[in-house]
Amino acid sequence: MLKTRYVAATIGLLIMIFIAVLFFLPNLQVEKATKGNTYTESVFDQSKVTTVDITLADEDLDSILDNPSEKEIVNADVTIDGETVKNVGFRTKGNLSLNSVVQMGDSDRYSWKIDFDYYQEDQDLHGLKKLALNNNYSDPTYMREYLSYELMDKMGIATPGHSYMYVTINGKEWGLYLGVEAIEETFLNTNFTDGTGDLYYPDGTGSDLKWISEDIGDYTGLNLKTNDNSDQSAMIKLLDSINNGGNLEEVLDVDEMLRYFAANTALVNLDHYQGDKKHNYYLYEENGVFSILPWDYNMSFGGYSGGGGRRAGASDQETADQNDGTAVEGNDDDTKQDDKEVLGWAPNMNGGGMMDMSSNFMNESNINFSIIEPVSGTALEERPLLNALLSNDEYREKYYDYLNDIATDFFAEENMTAMTTEISTLITPYVKKDPTKFYTMDEYTEATSGKETLVDFAVQRAESILAQLSGDLVVEAETESSMGGGAPTIGDDANAGHEQQPNMGGGENGAVMQPPDMDRGGNGAPPGIDGNMSQKGAGNSSSSKDTIILSSVLLLLLIGAMAFAHFFKRRGKKG
Template structure:
């Protein structure tokens, strides 16, 4: 016969175990998710240039190179940091840059996309499912996209992982690329509390987000990337609000978007929603509220105009490197590079070399920050800037960027450290779009990204104070804005630490102190902090909780049964 006190003690113990398990299980699930997704540091290690070796059948490579515009996906093995992932999907990527390289007679420097889970759903690299390898097209500095993502990250925007990578294909050197995390489910799990919402990549009809109708099928260019069976009612609700006078705080993460557009405007990044092509951005809906996500910044820092891009000429580029390039660090990060090879590309391309610092770029309007269109034709941005309170916050964020990230001291520190890191790899890159002289001129000549940032910051502050009035540009190609790809200078002084040695300045400047009314909301676990979401573990938590509950109920029933036996005995 069981004594009542023993039964009570057993039930109490089971209840305590149940409560403890309910508390600990979510923590264990988060720890498991965190350990399983370490790619932010293991794959995108910004302290070095990561080696990426791609191996595929020669026939498959020939097929890709013969028809790059088709974006044919083939089977490949990829080795990153000495770790091999087999049977991945491999293809070309891009639109304008892809077509431009296709037109070159002597270049095969395409951007690439690696799908680790294309052939095997559960396959990844430290949690990373997809990786983009961007070819630094239209950028002699190799830094525009990297620095742009750094600014977005500093502004608290959910930003894809990014770092420099040196690529080989079937043992052949393909050159220095920027590796960028693809924006898809893994990215959402890493950056948002709820990763089950609708993700869009707008490009085409409806990508300006202008109201067409209540039928989502009329917006053929919105391109839903997740949740194939979504009714997309949240998108229609958002479009209605920004176009027809609804409460936009119900459908937009207003502060996040103000920070995003302030950064994009400061960068004069016009191959984007704010330009004539109205693309190169993502929208993510979380519980009916939309955020905007950054993508494709190789033409930032005033590098885009109208048609953008460059036209190829079939002449071979002469190698101008020998007299100027330094070769002291031929081996870095346990990676040996080959001797300098002649540049393979269609040199002499009609590019952006002379105009990226023209007046229309430096003084790009912050009050009507669009080009090739009117602000009214970009309703998402117009709805934000038409509100006096929101515009004041937007101005505050622009002031933060001008006085902090774009300061000469911090831009010099960042570009100097990047230059020290990548210069040996640029020198040996056999497919680069520019000669070594052009790289050095763009990074240490008289007109560099540092000069652009400093002058742009001065213009932003002058516009904010009212000392400079700039009218918005509305006609593509009539504002003097030409495709811009870097400095067109005759030499200049090298920034500090260009040649390496000594302690390098920090790559990442301190977080911007926004203070006062400009302070963004707490973004821990949602943006910037890279906290894992909980959606991937919710099913496991529910199942385990049910099992524990069943055990508890079973124990109570068991105790009750023996108590009744004791009374009847």
């Protein structure tokens, strides 16, 4: 018969194995997900400006430049920091920015897309399959998109790799770009435990996520990017839950969504789901649960609502001619907008650059963008994903917590100054020699170190967020009916003669959504990041079914072993 000490030792060993597996399993899963992919460090090295040299046939380049809106894919060789990948797909990319550059007439500074696996399915660069080169359109600082991705990353959102890259094409300098990892299968495998779920890029009919019917074919703008044979039943369940009532936690990574919308609201990024275009985001489903992924932030920090201006050196007549351009490809089927608005053109009263952000991005509407009803050019009820989240008291409080964290940490003057100074030191020599830049060096210098900078925006935006959280500032949302209004009221008399704060449309018991009377010193940090917003590791974006199953099996084994020990002990006593 077994001795008691052997049984006790066995039980102790099982307990140790159980604890060790629970502790180390998440890290093992991350290693599995990212094995063989080193591009996040080797390609997107943020400590330097990476060189990207693109070589293609002269006739292919001429064809692209003659018809950039066609997005023709041609064969090219790409050398990144001395490492060459041959036979890749190369084309223009973008919608608003692409067509706006086309309208300039004298600029070829397009954004570009490189598909390393377009002609050879198994080809990549350290695991990277696709690379976007963004032209920093409408941003004299060159920093808005970079900083936005940094915030998303710090908030624990699965964020594409990004770093600055200096581009040449056939030996000709094309200028300083922001390199961004494309959101596709490689990104999913790197950032999620499974990585094989349905990925959507909503842009068009249904991209507002409003309920149409149970037929997925009616949502022509949802744009499934992976798993062509998926029945998309998970998407229908999501749409049903957020529009018609359901358990959100069954269909959403709720906490991740709250962090995302808090960051997007703080950034006043309105060329997005929260604005009138309802695009520039991804949805990823894994095991029936959806996450939201960030994309396209060159018009964050209030850049979209601020409109723009004419390009440097353009005459009044040229600007008027540009304003007669055609509507942007890819806009929602059932909306027709003024071409000038779509293309982003507006007179620059200062006579400065193409899109003089510094002349209007710090207007009152941007600085005091509502955190209570955070939409512009639409109503919250028209954005059911956000509406469903903020209609829940518990979720709304978490959303407020994350806004508070951003306002007091990432947007703190010391932090923003340090980041922008470091970036400026890195990129300024490349901006100086950039032959295709949209702005003059004076405009770049003014935007990065003048009277109104991204640091100033962040500081004032943080003050507004905290004032709205405390109730000292009440702001009307910029809905379609209130565009141009929405002036905030401040102080003890804020509510005197002022409209009642908006009902969130579906809140519990029809309650009116109110900002909390706050003393927010608590830790609102999301899972995986500390109170200082340190980076969350890859693979933690959603819970793993495998982890749950394995943990359950181990727990059952442990319980069984303990039961055996108890039975053995009782038999020992009887003997």
